[in-house]
Amino acid sequence: MAATHLDNLVNKHPLVKKLISEIYSTSRAPDANRVWKAYMDLKEAQDAGLSASSSSSTATSLLTQLEPVHLQLILRAIDPSVSRTRSLARAESKRHQSLQQQQSALASGNAPPSILLAEQHASRHAGKIFDAQHPVREYMRRVQIIFRDMRLHSSIVPATSSAVESVPDLADYNHVLSRLASGGHIGPMSSIWNEISALSAKSSSTGVHPNGHTYRELMVGLSRHATEQIERVQKDEASKTLNYSGKKKQLEKSARAAASGAAKYGQILAPSARAAAILAALRTMALLKDMKDHSVTPNHITLDFAARTLRLAGHIDGLHLLMQQAYGIDLTTPDSASAVQKEQQGIAPTTHTLNTLLMALGEQSSVPEMVAAFETVAKPLPSGTSSADDSASGEGVFSTNWKDIFSSMRDRDGEIAQQSGNTDETSVPDAFAYASPQRIAPNTKTFEVLLRHCCTEVDPLRSPVALKTEANAGSISSIAKESTEKALADMQDGGQRALEMERRTRGAYALFAKALLSEALDRSAELLCVTASNLGVEISRSEQAATEADEAASAEDRASSAAIASTQPRPEHTSFAVAPGRAMDADFVPILEPPAFSVTATMVQPFIALASSRKSIGELRWVRSILAKALENKAAEAQVIDAAWRTYSARFAKARQLAAAQKSGNEPALEGLQDLEPLRLNEGRPNEVHAFLKLLRQQHRLASKQAQELEWLLYDRLDERLHDLATNRTRRKIQRVLNHREQKVRAERDRFEEQEREIARKKQAIEARRLRELQKQQQEAQEASVDQSSSHMASTASA
Known part of the structure; x- marks a missing residue:
């Protein structure tokens, strides 16, 4: 051209x-x-x-x-x-x-x-x-x-x-x-x-x-403007009220955190920043309404930025409306017909929208609502679970054939005959499994958000305020003031927000957190197998290493185990053995997918902090087993990637040596590469192989870093906390035993003293009784002598 x-x-x-x-x-x-x-x-x-x-x-x-x-x-x-x-x-x-x-x-x-x-x-x-x-x-x-x-x-x-x-x-x-x-x-x-x-x-x-591209750019600009305005206002307010002299990086970090919806370092979200977020949310709702009036279907980028802006203002009603109109997902009635129809059309929210929704619900709603939204959006029920007759009769997916459940109360033979004769009768489904494959694959951020809100409370002055006021109710400043006052009123005694935060700190949602951690662990194990299969590396569990790990875990001597750990690798690093399998085949082509999910230390820390604050040794021991398995999977992933890199690097080196020898016409000098097949280049372009090996090294460094963080969390923090709690519990137990012994000795001593006092009292009573009897005898003798003298005087007088 x-x-x-x-x-x-x-x-x-x-x-x-x-x-x-x-x-x-x-x-x-x-x-x-x-x-x-x-x-x-x-x-x-x-x-x-x-x-x-x-x-x-x-x-x-x-x-x-x-x-x-x-x-x-x-x-x-x-x-x-x-x-x-x-x-x-x-x-x-x-x-x-x-x-x-x-x-x-x-x-x-x-x-x-x-x-x-x-x-x-x-x-x-x-x-x-x-x-x-x-x-x-x-x-x-x-x-x-x-x-x-x-x-x-x-x-x-x-x-x-x-x-x-x-x-x-x-x-x-x-x-x-x-x-x-x-x-x-x-x-x-x-x-x-x-x-x-x-x-x-x-x-x-x-x-x-205007078309979808126009609205997309408007929504992106609106979200970026709101974020930068909140960051700028928050930075100015913090520099006025707090002493950040010489802490410019810390101030900027806190301002960025406030722009993302969570201020740090004890910094309260400025009222003007709240007003900016509310104004951006109202503009977003107006822009979405304009798109609906012009019959323009938004794409996923537009909806992602719209959800992000609504979350900054805490506009839960707007998020519910966005999910319902854009994706057909009504979080109040998740199994509606519109959701199934939208799912069949292929319209589904992205992982970023899911994470934004979970953040907003975790900040403004309860944990059960947040978990229900996660199950609804990330794991939609299959549309073929319920038949047309069930939907026509008003029965849902979970319709139950009570005759099959209570068959033991009836004649079994007649029941079987009736079931065999009636083929149109519905039966209980084998399992209420979620749709496979999943419409949305949650990433690491998803589980970090879920676990953080399950185990920690949210300060309303450092998070978005719930926006429940209409746009025509007044000015933006009055709307922000009213929303802040409502949030503070809910945090008072008896408020819904105060009760929800109390449940989180009390550990009422520990079962939710345990279920999420178990699911995250299962997902990491599945991704480990998928990664090994895509790279052509065989992975197997080492039984000897597992036995050594059990023996090391059951050892009571902490000093000797620490000395062994300093010289030898941890048992979690040797629990799996890897070997190049299909990666050695000449016709095998590897697939390298970016790591979208991993069990990280940031994900597990909120649950550890909650269990540690409650001094629950049972929960800490449970999360230790989960963390040990996660460390095993992450160490095995690093070993798989390293084995793949070494194998493909050696094969690529052999391919380059053969290509150089072919150009020069000499015999290739294959030192230690005779048993390897040369790596097949992509249409003679080695740059793609270089990029592949470079990405392998990057993923290996990332997996090794995550494994080090998990190892630090397991051995340096969790084990230390468990040891401290166990020591304190043993000390308290010993103290209780000593106190019980002292009380028992004191009671025995008091009993002996009481007995001695009782004996003394008895002796005193006997002595007093003897003295009274002696006095009585003396008195009687005296009276007798007086009577004799008087009678003698009377006889003398008569004589």
């Missing part, structure tokens, strides 16, 4: 030739300022001709020498960092083609013809594209000049050629929106959107109407 346009430059003005040469330049990298200077030189010459000549044909001759496609290319050539955007566009096209080939190869089940690198799709919106030296205002000034020239050109060109379409068209507006969306420049985007809306209202059915 470039050669065709350059061949038509013979009869054109030199400035036009220079401009077109800059547009189609292949000898040097395109530059936005150079293209714009050539275009300005052309416009100055045109203005000079317009002032010197009175005829309009002479004045517009330079403009008519340009085709509409030239103006469109100029618009794209003035992009900031135009060389980067073009390379991104080419890489995006190649990646899209490779993804289609990978999906078709994996879906067919046949062996791929070459080494398959199943890379993840990276959107061009992942980073900011607008990084020019001039500001956005200068870029928009240039865009408006080109748009004005496009309209002028469209008014002139139809006089000579009626087949040329008018410009600017919708693709031009979408292109400018895509440049502005990555930086979140909401002001210029609003002006472009107003122009599109005005043209859409004035034009006919063939005019400029």
